[in-house]
Amino acid sequence: MPTFTIRPLGEAAATLDQLADILVEVVADGGSVSFMHPLAPEVARAFWAGSLASAARGERIVLGAWDGGGALLGTVTLLLDTPPNQPHRGEIAKMMTRPSARGRGVATALLAEAERLARQHHRHLLVLDTASDGGAGSLYERCGYQFAGEIPQFALKPHGGLSGTRIYFKLLAPSRGDAA
Template structure:
């Protein structure tokens, strides 16, 4: 397993792989901003927008690659925040393909992201995830602090509402 940061050009060249991970997560039931059925091109369009943000310096994109070099996980550090929050960054789109779960991918992505955040002078990270999800257990195990839950915050990909939990981590 290889964890690394992609620049905008490489991310754009790998949009199809990134879209495959997103599609797999949504089809597997992850509430990550998309509903089923996924329209053709929806995942690719999302990743093209992300690559624009990477190229513009608004975010950093990390990927996990399996032994064959295929992307099997993603995580973004969003640094394009208001002027009064130069010390903070948002963590976004922790996605791990079902074929790569329970192999430490999420933890390794988070650790790489935290190193980058420190390099950038960030001292507080913030994220949200479905309350009680596998991801929430990973965050808590890695020292993220629960800030609170919001009921009926979003919908699961197949329609029912779910609550979200906000987490933060001083680094």
């Protein structure tokens, strides 16, 4: 039984502070989520402020997993702002779990909720990428994502050096009420 709840995140200052903290912590731990170490807290906070403003415009959904004491354990973003010829597609981005919360099912639960919301928004194809070195490929494969390919030397690792990226996709079964 999970000891956390998942909900969409808003622009409250406390939420922004916790999102910034988790981003700084994940990058310091080597997580390849588009930022380099050391990551200044104000840069992390500005990133999340922009992401949550985008969510308020309906362009994405930012989810958080919260423990019973109000601590943010993890987050994932479902990107919905796609080109006109791709209204059926969404993208999973910024999947992060605090190192201290790993192994508790947080990422799996966040991903399942993102998929549920994708179906609700009539998205039946999800795509994502993850670092080849130290990324979450095994998590995504366990959750039914299919490996599509790898691009070598795609991005810098947070502590330096290059890493490839692995591309995944998942076709979602339509939710009840959706046209097949």
